[in-house]
Amino acid sequence: MSNTMKAIRRGIKAGVNAIQNPQHDHFQAGGKTIVCSHCGNDSFDYIGVGGFSIVGYGIECSKCTHVEYFTSAPSKIG
Template identity: 40%
Template sequence: MRKTVKAVKRAWKAARRAIGPQQYRARGKPVLCSHCGHDRFTEIPLAVTVPSVITAAPGLKCARCTHIELFAERIEMIELAV
């Protein structure tokens, strides 16, 4: 059962990435690119190495300028109305 749930989660994330750039929120605030101010990002998995610690960190790549924003905590995608 656990493997099935993990597989479904991976498929869901892959489908979201295939849709294209999305808007995100961190701690209740919309995420904006610190370089160009754009609000659309592609979610990218990052592995961060700090002395003696390797951890996964959520990252967002700006759809306009490709600047990468790195977050220490969970971010959430804002569901856009269709």
């Protein structure tokens, strides 16, 4: 394989990794930082609300994938 092809493949792999490992965010609700009720981790990813029977906001723990669910949007604190 040529060096050019290797470089392109490396570039694609880096892009894929960026999609699979997005920057995790910290959130607050009711004036308190949200921590995972299962593992205690404090960084989450916003997820869609598909499958929920009422309108709400889900954030998925970046460590154990437990979903914390709120009916009003938690505020992102970085």
